[in-house]
Structures are given as structure tokens and as C-alpha cells.
Amino acid sequence: MKLVRLGEPGRERPAVIDDQGVTRDLSALTRDIDGAFLASDGVLRTRRALAEGTLPELNSEGLRFGPPVARPGAVICVGQNYAAHAAESGSAPPARPVIFFKPPNTVVGPYDEVEIPRGSVRTDWEVELAVVIGRTARYLDSPAQALEHVAGYTVSNDVSERDFQLEHSGGQWSKGKSCATFNPLGPFLVPTDEVPDVQGLRLRSFVNGEPRQDSGTADMIFSVAQLVYDLSQYLVLDPGDVVNTGTPEGVALSGRFPYLRPGDVMEIEIEGLGRQRQTLGAA
Incomplete structure (x- = not known):
């Protein structure tokens, strides 16, 4: 389901x-x-x-898909969690998870327009597996406990403005991650027990129909279980919180592709979790 x-x-x-x-x-x-x-x-x-058989059928024709979880209290993001992406960013793979936050108001539906912010010249895409917390996680004893606290998984696009992130932020990334519409989420929330191997999912992204990213969650430096465990040592994960688990190589920051412009179309997908599509507009 x-x-x-x-x-x-x-x-x-x-x-x-x-x-x-x-x-x-x-x-x-x-x-x-x-x-x-x-x-x-x-x-x-x-x-x-x-x-x-107690749930009535709903005529969904023509209805917009919103984010599959409402009003997350926190959107916690993991940076450089794929070695190849760290390399294309000019960094060594991290020894411990690197985290940053996006405001919950960045979250929009999977087919909503994404706005290129004023003054942006380096807006970028990032396909990511998103973890939705289902039970409060605080000071977990081991990664083996972690997935018991996860409600399910969905598709996330961690849209980024690289100048804001790297040149304007004084060493912090939040300015480049927090612009309006910068976290399309969905279309579906798939329960944890219906994803047999969360470390065996294929992730892909496309811009204007051309391939950009093509990798798998097997290449994560820190697994989903390790990330949830690690985060629980420093902060409280509440039900409904979203954890973006990092993006693989193939973003515009690599220098291999142009940055996004108004009218461009992003499409991102994760095996078994669905596909998003957003058109870029100007803020």
C-alpha cells in the first residue's frame, strides 16, 4: 500500500x-x-x-498530490553520504555523518513548481531517499533498533542553490538549502515493511529528459539504520520528521552539467517509491 x-x-x-x-x-x-x-x-x-474493506473508494482524478506527510516538525539532511558525490564536490568522504537542516516550509508536493530564487545562478537538483520517522527516537542503543522507529520511505529532491550554500553562508549550508519550494516530497509514503531492502534501491534523476544521476542506496557511506541511530545520539527524532539521506554523484556542482533555468524540467525517481516531476519557474 x-x-x-x-x-x-x-x-x-x-x-x-x-x-x-x-x-x-x-x-x-x-x-x-x-x-x-x-x-x-x-x-x-x-x-x-x-x-x-471499510475504506471507501476515492475518485482521485485531477487531484493534486501533496507531500505524503503533513507539516514535518523537522527536515534533517545528511550531506556527502555518497563517496562519489563527496569527490565531485571536492571533499573527502566524511568520517561521521554531516547534517544540516531545511525549514519545514520548503516541503512541497512532488509535481509542484520549484522556484529559482532571486539572484540565483547555480540552482541544482539532488535525488534523495527520504526517511519518515514513525516513533520517537532518542539515544537508541544500536543501529539494529533504528528501523523500528521508521514509518516509511519516500522520494525527496533536495534542491540547492550553490552560491548561497558555499559563498554566502560562512561555512554553513542553510542559506543554499532553505529557499521556498526547495524540497519536493513524494508522491507516496511506502511503509518500512514493504521495502524489503532499503539499501538496495536505485535512484535516478533527469533534467529536460536527459539523465543526470544513476546510483543506488547500496553506495551510501552511512546506511539508513546507522543514520537514524547516529542522529538519535544528538537530537530527538519525532514522528513525522523527515530525514534526507544524501545524494549520489551527477549534480550540476560537478561541473559536468549546466545549472537549472526557468522552464527546465526535473524528474527524479527511486525504485519502488515513485517518480517526481517539477518545472522550474522564477521566484
Whole structure:
């Protein structure tokens, strides 16, 4: 099954796409797919309701896909988590996870327009696996515990403005990561137990139909379990929080491709989790 949120921004309704591809309304179970829903066994309750046949069919034709999780309290990002991407950025692979934050208001739907910010000359794409937290994670004892605290996975585009990130930020990356619309998320939230091997997923990105990135989560320096464990030693991960786990090589920062311009089209996908598509506009 796939959890989705459908409708106009701020008015999305919760839904689930069952194993037959039928979209069903989740409004009887929850007002939204958010941290409270995930923390209250929302995935299990949804699966039970599907088995019992109590969820009505929802006509989703023409409805916008919103981000599959509402109002994340935090968007935590991992930098340089693929060795080849670190190399194309001019850095050695990190010995410990490097993190930065994006404001939750950067999160938009998977097909929404992405705005190139004022003054930008180096707006870039980044396909990433996003982890959605389902249970509070604090001081976990080992990585073996980590995936028990994950509700599911989705597709994330960690859009970046490289001048803002590297030249304007005084050593911090947040200025280049925090612009409006800079984190398209979705289309689906796929439960953890329906992703048999999270370290065996293919990630790809395209600009105007031309291939850019093509890699796999097997190439992560720090696995999903290691990242969740490590983060829990320094901060509290709450239900509904999003963790972007890093991007592979093939971004414009490498010097091999031009940066994004208004009218360009980004498409990114992760095996089993879906495909996004965004057109670039000017802020």
C-alpha cells in the first residue's frame, strides 16, 4: 500500500492506494497523515481497515498530490553520504555523518513548481531517499533498533542553490538549502515493511529528459539504520520528521552539467517509491 495526501495546498485529504491500485479515503481514520497519525499505529490501522474493506473508494482524478506527510516538525539532511558525490564536490568522504537542516516550509508536493530564487545562478537538483520517522527516537542503543522507529520511505529532491550554500553562508549550508519550494516530497509514503531492502534501491534523476544521476542506496557511506541511530545520539527524532539521506554523484556542482533555468524540467525517481516531476519557474 502507499499513503498519499491529495488536494490543494493546505487542504489535502489523507488517502491510501491499495495493492490493486485503488485509491481509498482515509478520512474516517485520521484528519491527516502526520506525526500524530504515524505515532498512533496509523500504518497498522490503515492496513487493518483495508483488510476489513471499510475504506471507501476515492475518485482521485485531477487531484493534486501533496507531500505524503503533513507539516514535518523537522527536515534533517545528511550531506556527502555518497563517496562519489563527496569527490565531485571536492571533499573527502566524511568520517561521521554531516547534517544540516531545511525549514519545514520548503516541503512541497512532488509535481509542484520549484522556484529559482532571486539572484540565483547555480540552482541544482539532488535525488534523495527520504526517511519518515514513525516513533520517537532518542539515544537508541544500536543501529539494529533504528528501523523500528521508521514509518516509511519516500522520494525527496533536495534542491540547492550553490552560491548561497558555499559563498554566502560562512561555512554553513542553510542559506543554499532553505529557499521556498526547495524540497519536493513524494508522491507516496511506502511503509518500512514493504521495502524489503532499503539499501538496495536505485535512484535516478533527469533534467529536460536527459539523465543526470544513476546510483543506488547500496553506495551510501552511512546506511539508513546507522543514520537514524547516529542522529538519535544528538537530537530527538519525532514522528513525522523527515530525514534526507544524501545524494549520489551527477549534480550540476560537478561541473559536468549546466545549472537549472526557468522552464527546465526535473524528474527524479527511486525504485519502488515513485517518480517526481517539477518545472522550474522564477521566484
